[in-house]
Amino acid sequence: MKRHLESEHGMDFARLGIAGNFVISIGIILVTAGGSWDITNHILNKPETFFAPPHAVLYSGVGIALLGFLALYVGWQKSRKTLPFQRGIRISGFGMILLLAAGPADFVWHSNFGLDGLLSPPHLVLISGMILSCVGALVNSAKHLAKPAHLSVILVVTSLIPVWFSITGLFYSFSLPFSETDYFDYNPHPVFAAVFASAAYPFLISVILILASALGRYRFGMATAVGASYLGIMSLTAIVPNESLVATVPFYWLNLIPIVFGDLVISKVRTARAPYVAGAIFGSAFFFMYYPLIAYTYNEVMFQKVMWPSLTSLVYFELVPAVSPILACVGATAGLFGTKSAKFILGILVGDKKGD
Amino acid sequence: MAAYFALTALVVPQLYSGAEINEPRPRIDVLISSDQISLGQSFDVTVRSHNDGGTADMQTVSVAFPSRDSLEEISITSYDFMQSPILIEAGEEIGSEYTAGEVTVTSQYSAIEAYSRPSHPGDTFTMILKVTPKEAGPFHVYAKSVAMPHLSDKSHFPDSGILDHQNEFVQQYVVEVSR
Numbered sequence: 001m002k003r004h005l006e007s008e009h010g011m012d013f014a015r016l017g018i019a020g021n022f023v024i025s026i027g028i029i030l031v032t033a034g035g036s037w038d039i040t041n042h043i044l045n046k047p048e049t050f051f052a053p054p055h056a057v058l059y060s061g062v063g064i065a066l067l068g069f070l071a072l073y074v075g076w077q078k079s080r081k082t083l084p085f086q087r088g089i090r091i092s093g094f095g096m097i098l099l100l101a102a103g104p105a106d107f108v109w110h111s112n113f114g115l116d117g118l119l120s121p122p123h124l125v126l127i128s129g130m131i132l133s134c135v136g137a138l139v140n141s142a143k144h145l146a147k148p149a150h151l152s153v154i155l156v157v158t159s160l161i162p163v164w165f166s167i168t169g170l171f172y173s174f175s176l177p178f179s180e181t182d183y184f185d186y187n188p189h190p191v192f193a194a195v196f197a198s199a200a201y202p203f204l205i206s207v208i209l210i211l212a213s214a215l216g217r218y219r220f221g222m223a224t225a226v227g228a229s230y231l232g233i234m235s236l237t238a239i240v241p242n243e244s245l246v247a248t249v250p251f252y253w254l255n256l257i258p259i260v261f262g263d264l265v266i267s268k269v270r271t272a273r274a275p276y277v278a279g280a281i282f283g284s285a286f287f288f289m290y291y292p293l294i295a296y297t298y299n300e301v302m303f304q305k306v307m308w309p310s311l312t313s314l315v316y317f318e319l320v321p322a323v324s325p326i327l328a329c330v331g332a333t334a335g336l337f338g339t340k341s342a343k344f345i346l347g348i349l350v351g352d353k354k355g356d
Numbered sequence: 357m358a359a360y361f362a363l364t365a366l367v368v369p370q371l372y373s374g375a376e377i378n379e380p381r382p383r384i385d386v387l388i389s390s391d392q393i394s395l396g397q398s399f400d401v402t403v404r405s406h407n408d409g410g411t412a413d414m415q416t417v418s419v420a421f422p423s424r425d426s427l428e429e430i431s432i433t434s435y436d437f438m439q440s441p442i443l444i445e446a447g448e449e450i451g452s453e454y455t456a457g458e459v460t461v462t463s464q465y466s467a468i469e470a471y472s473r474p475s476h477p478g479d480t481f482t483m484i485l486k487v488t489p490k491e492a493g494p495f496h497v498y499a500k501s502v503a504m505p506h507l508s509d510k511s512h513f514p515d516s517g518i519l520d521h522q523n524e525f526v527q528q529y530v531v532e533v534s535r
Contacts, residue, residue: 042412046439046473159491244410247375251368255358281357306456308413308505309474310377317369324365 017075017083024092025158027065028134029233031099034058034164035130039118039178039293040197044242044309050110061329062099065133072140078187080256084143085092092136100130117179118172119186127169134162143348144355145215153225160226164208165233171200174296187231190300197297201290202283202331206338207345209259209282213266214346220267223278227259231289238293244310246293258285276339284328291315298323378410380475380503382419382513383531384527388497392532395492399531400433401485405501407475409510412503415475417487420444420467420498420520434484438472443481452522454506464521467498477502489533498526 034057041047041054069092077087105122141159143336144150173179175197176185179186188196208230216222235252239245258281266278287294295316296307302322305315382405389400395482403415417437421430425446435441444450444467451457470483475530489495501513512525520526 044474048440136399153456185417251364251372254360254364254368258357263362284357285360286532306458306505308456310411310503313372314377317373320365320369324361328361 013075013078014083015075015083018073018144020071020073020075021085021088021137021144022158023068023071023093024065024137024154025068025134025141025162026129027061027063027068027347028137028162028166029158030061030064032061032162032169032235033060033237034061035126036165036170036233039172039176039243040238040241042118042178043113046115050107059103060110062103065099066096068137069093069133070131076181083116083140085140088136088138089187089350090136090142091139095132095134095136098125099133100129104124105154113116113181113183117184117186119174119179119188120178120184122164123173127166127173130162130166130236131170134166138163139349142346142347146350150218153216157225157229158213159215160208160212161229161233162287164226164230168201169250171197171285171337172293175200176293177296177300183211190297193297194301197290198327198330199334201294202286202334203288203338203341205289206279206283206335207342209262210266210279210339210342211346211349212261212343213262213275213278214347218267220263223263223266223282224256224260227282228256231255231259234289239291242292242309242312245313248313252288253293255285258282267298275343276336279335279339279342280332281335283338284332286331287320287324287327288332290351295319372422376527377507378409378413379507379510380412381409381510382406382412382415382501382503384499384501384513386499386527386529388529391529393489393535395489395533398486398488401487401497401499401529402482403464403470403482403485403499404482405437405470405472405475407477407479407503409478409503412475412505412511414473414504415479415481415501416466416471416500416504417481417483417501417503418469418526419483420465420497420526420529421487422465422496422520423494423514424466427468429488430433430466430468431486431491432468432483433486434482435470435484437470437481437483442469442471447524450522451506452524454502454512454524456504456506461522489531492533492535494533495533497531499528500524500526 033052038054076083102125109122138159174188175193177187212226213223262278262281266275292312298319299315385404387402393399407481444463446465449460450463450465452461453459472481503511514525516530
């Protein structure tokens with residue numbers, strides 16, 4: 001039977017399922033962008049209510065992702081499960097349950113404990129839901145992208161960006177000193193936070209960009225498109241809202257250089273080592289790609305200054321000569337492990353038949 | 357990649373580190389509705405904050421009552437600062453010396469701290485307090501404003517005069533309460 005079945009009403013349910021999967025990723029992009037904006041908003045404005053604009057974006061994203069999941073599930077069921085989306089639907093479905101549970105839990109937490117920190121039980125539920133929802137969508141997208149006729153840079157970008165940002169959200173929770181409130185102190189130990197950030201961020205960058213290139217069949221531009229999208233969202237949600245950082249946007253976009261260079265290496269040099277070289281390049285730039293928030297992590301172990309939003313860039317640029325040479329080396333090493341892991345993950349995403 | 361690291365690690369940090377900071381300059385206008393009242397009567401303290409300099413990440417306005425341990429005689433009747441006020445009574449740990457909490461002391465008397473995050477140039481915020489003294493005699497009121505980040509003497513108002521329990525300068529007002 002053909003994959004693209006049509007019902008008696010003329011509806012193409014397979015397409016509905018594929019579109020639904022795409023919409024899940026769009027929804028989670030909104031959730032993660034709202035989350036990044038929310039962190040910046042807390043730094044700048046110290047909001048005291050749950051009903052803040054970043055929360056509106058965040059929970060609109062949850063709603064969109066939920067609609068996407070319903071479309072995916074209905075499309076998959078009605079197309080008589082010919083789409084190879086079973087595993088992805090299970091993962092996304094569990095993520096959706098967590099996302100839906102996180103909203104009321106977050107509201108109750110705010111109501112009882114006022115201003116909340118970055119790391120809190122409802123936020124962990126929310127982040128876990130974000131990660132599972134978009135990983136499920138990525139699993140499905142990888143199956144779709146594996147067909148020769150389905151290569152799409154937009155699908156690669158929309159599948160990987162939410163995964164990148166939602167896992168970044170998890171890593172932020174364990175590396176940024178934003179989790180001390182009147183009621184709880186969940187701040188990570190400064191040394192742990194710095195060590196964790198030094199390993200986790202470059203590893204993640206490498207995994208995502210190597211996967212982008214691999215899912216795009218090593219065509220030049222795939223990793224660049226994902227990397228540029230990341231830089232764009234970070235610029236809009238973490239830099240531009242802070243008026244004192246706006247002048248540093250050109251500096252931040254210098255990070256396109258290692259992304260393009262790594263992309264060139266992996267797409268043009270056809271050797272077994274090329275992906276590792278690219279992964280090391282991607283990882284080596286992590287201290288610059290995670291500007292400006294990473295300044296808070298390393299300030300805790302290097303300077304212990306009181307961080308004000310308008311002084312963030314000054315502290316960061318004071319940190320650069322002190323830590324960036326060693327962090328570039330550490331990041332390159334973590335990038336090598338990221339490449340190894342990306343290859344393993346790629347094997348799971350497209351290499352077996354269990355999800356079919 | 358060498359060019360990238362040279363730019364990001366050497367050239368750009370020097371460019372941005374030399375950038376000038378437009379320092380915030382807080383100022384307050386304080387109006388006491390009456391300088392003499394009878395016991396049982398009330399007076400109002402109206403404090404309006406201004407920022408005459410660059411954007412402050414936070415501007416606080418503190419109104420303190422050095423002859424009172426608690427705030428039972430004081431109520432807030434009007435308030436348009438961006439964040440909720442902090443109510444301080446004697447014996448609490450509070451920041452001092454304009455360090456935003458890096459150096460702390462124990463409060464010796466009560467105070468109300470209003471604050472806005474951020475405070476842009478030209479922003480004004482107003483707090484009105486109603487005070488109903490329960491004892492006769494002079495009733496002292498201290499008022500000050502501090503901008504963060506605190507970069508110099510321009511970041512606080514007033515910049516001279518009486519030092520309060522936080523080792524910070526304040527303006528003093530007195531209302532005589534007669535029997």
